[in-house]
Amino acid sequence: MDILSSPSLKKEDIVPILKMGSKKEMEALQSLAMEVKREKVGRGVYFRGLVEFSNVCRKNCFYCGLRKDNKKVSRFRLSEEEILNTAAFAHENRYGSLVLQSGENQSKEHIDFICRIVKRIKSQYNLGITLSCGEQSEDTYRRFFRNGAHRYLLRVETSSRELYGKWHPDDGKHRFETRLDCLRSLKNIGFQLGSGSMVGVPYQTYEDIAGDILFLRDMEVDMMGIGPFIEHSGTPFYRSEAYSIPREERLNVTLRMIAVLRILLKDVNIASTTALQVLDKFGREKGLMFGANVIMPNLTPTIRRKDYLLYEDKPCLEEDAFHCNSCLSARIACVGDTIGYGEWGDPLHFFRRINRSSPLWL
Numbered sequence: 382m383d384i385l386s387s388p389s390l391k392k393e394d395i396v397p398i399l400k401m402g403s404k405k406e407m408e409a410l411q412s413l414a415m416e417v418k419r420e421k422v423g424r425g426v427y428f429r430g431l432v433e434f435s436n437v438c439r440k441n442c443f444y445c446g447l448r449k450d451n452k453k454v455s456r457f458r459l460s461e462e463e464i465l466n467t468a469a470f471a472h473e474n475r476y477g478s479l480v481l482q483s484g485e486n487q488s489k490e491h492i493d494f495i496c497r498i499v500k501r502i503k504s505q506y507n508l509g510i511t512l513s514c515g516e517q518s519e520d521t522y523r524r525f526f527r528n529g530a531h532r533y534l535l536r537v538e539t540s541s542r543e544l545y546g547k548w549h550p551d552d553g554k555h556r557f558e559t560r561l562d563c564l565r566s567l568k569n570i571g572f573q574l575g576s577g578s579m580v581g582v583p584y585q586t587y588e589d590i591a592g593d594i595l596f597l598r599d600m601e602v603d604m605m606g607i608g609p610f611i612e613h614s615g616t617p618f619y620r621s622e623a624y625s626i627p628r629e630e631r632l633n634v635t636l637r638m639i640a641v642l643r644i645l646l647k648d649v650n651i652a653s654t655t656a657l658q659v660l661d662k663f664g665r666e667k668g669l670m671f672g673a674n675v676i677m678p679n680l681t682p683t684i685r686r687k688d689y690l691l692y693e694d695k696p697c698l699e700e701d702a703f704h705c706n707s708c709l710s711a712r713i714a715c716v717g718d719t720i721g722y723g724e725w726g727d728p729l730h731f732f733r734r735i736n737r738s739s740p741l742w743l
Contacts, residue, residue: 382413385644395591399637407633414640414672421648422674426718427726428709429480429511429652430471430702431677433689434459434498435491438484440515441550444582446613446690447484453615455688458483458491459681461498467680468502470702475722478509480534480677485515492521496528503529509725511575516559519566526570531727533567534575534606535560539582539589540596547584548618564600573731577606577652580638581631583623590638598645603731604675605642605649608656609635611692632660636671643672648729650675658696665709666716675726676713678705 384394401407418424435458438447447454464481471479479502481495499510511532512525522533539545542557549555568574578593579585597605609631612619626634639651652675653668661667665676679697681689686698697705713720 382409382644385641390595390645392588392591392595395594395641396587398641399587399590399634401637407637410637410640411671414643415670417644417647418672418674422650422729424718425674425721425724425726426669426713427478427650427675427721427724428476429478429675429677429726430467430476430680431480431482432459432464432467433482433679433681433685434464435483435486436689437486437491438515439487440485440554441552442555443548443550443617444579444610444613446615446692448616451615457685457688458494459685461494461501463682464498465501465505467682467702468506468508470680471508472506474706476508476678477721477724477726478511478532479680480511480513481530482513482534483515487517487521492517492524496524499525499530500528509727513575516563519570522563522566522570522572526572530572532573532575532604534577534604535563535567536577536579536606537561537564537593537596537600539578539585540592541589544582544584544589548582568601571735573603573728574600575604575606576600576602577608579608579610580635581610581624581626581628583618583621584625586625587634590634594638594641594645597642601730601734602646603649603728603734604651606652606654607635607638607642608654609660611656611659611694613690613692628660632657632664632667636667639668639673640671646730648733650726650728650730652677655679655696656692659692659694663712666712669713669716669718674718676709678702678709680705 436447437456441448510530512530513534545557651673653665653673657664657668680702
């Protein structure tokens with residue numbers, strides 16, 4: 382593992398770690414990741430209450446169940462009061478933050494709606510707010526920031542321009558350069574920058590994943606979500622034969638990627654994603670044990686969860702917010718971590734990056 386401390390780290394240095402197969406090697410990687418986690422961010426886990434408030438999307442990504450051409454999806458957007466009710470629950474249960482997530486929609490009405498609801502949540506509950514609403518104009522991002530959002534999650538999906546082209550239609554709405562420009566805009570505006578990628582998508586190789594790791598390092602991302610790719614029957618990639626990484630290997634490769642990112646980036650926030658639990662009933666616990674320190678309990682009203690499926694077999698669709706909270710609390714306790722109740726849980730990496738001792742939005 383000494384190679385991970387090299388300033389001249391290359392993709393070919395990371396690939397053998399992603400491919401490691403022995404139990405002894407996995408334990409050594411896990412041990413090192415946990416040592417860095419304890420030293421740099423501690424054993425606290427931050428709750429981010431997830432609100433999937435709209436599944437309307439203008440994009441047509443080949444891997445995503447919310448893609449515009451999937452006519453089987455019942456499209457919805459929660460009302461302002463429904464979203465405020467989730468914020469009230471988060472506040473009452475001492476969550477420090479919310480994640481407001483939607484499909485990509487660039488209409489003025491949608492942007493105004495987001496700005497309005499963010500402002501209301503901040504004024505009533507002063508929760509930390511992460512937005513994950515896709516590619517938008519720089520002016521729109523500035524509006525989000527001014528109204529009180531201070532984190533933004535926009536997955537790069539892949540750092541390979543060639544691979545990006547294979548995962549998206551050539552229709553003018555999917556441009557690799559646009560994704561990079563959005564990430565730079567978010568960073569320049571002052572957002573805590575979140576990004577990430579998927580593991581096991583068709584045509585992807587271990588070299589591509591190693592490239593994603595180096596991209597996230599070089600972009601100086603403050604928080605990240607890494608998850609295994611899970612198929613959806615309403616997409617072109619369902620039952621694709623173009624896999625380099627079979628489904629049964631995706632969990633362990635994702636865990637190795639989380640561990641390498643923790644070791645390399647040290648004081649970032651890393652989410653243990655719900656998709657891990659699809660492949661292993663203890664998947665989210667394993668994510669924490671390989672260096673993750675964020676969990677996102679789903680606060681979306683249960684009646685709408687089945688309509689927000691990026692992938693199939695998503696867990697906890699029928700579990701209400703209260704039971705989800707209890708379940709995740711037990712999962713976190715069983716690995717020896719504690720919940721950072723009432724904390725925004727801003728990544729230390731952000732403050733180190735901007736060389737300031739207080740948040741930009743205060």
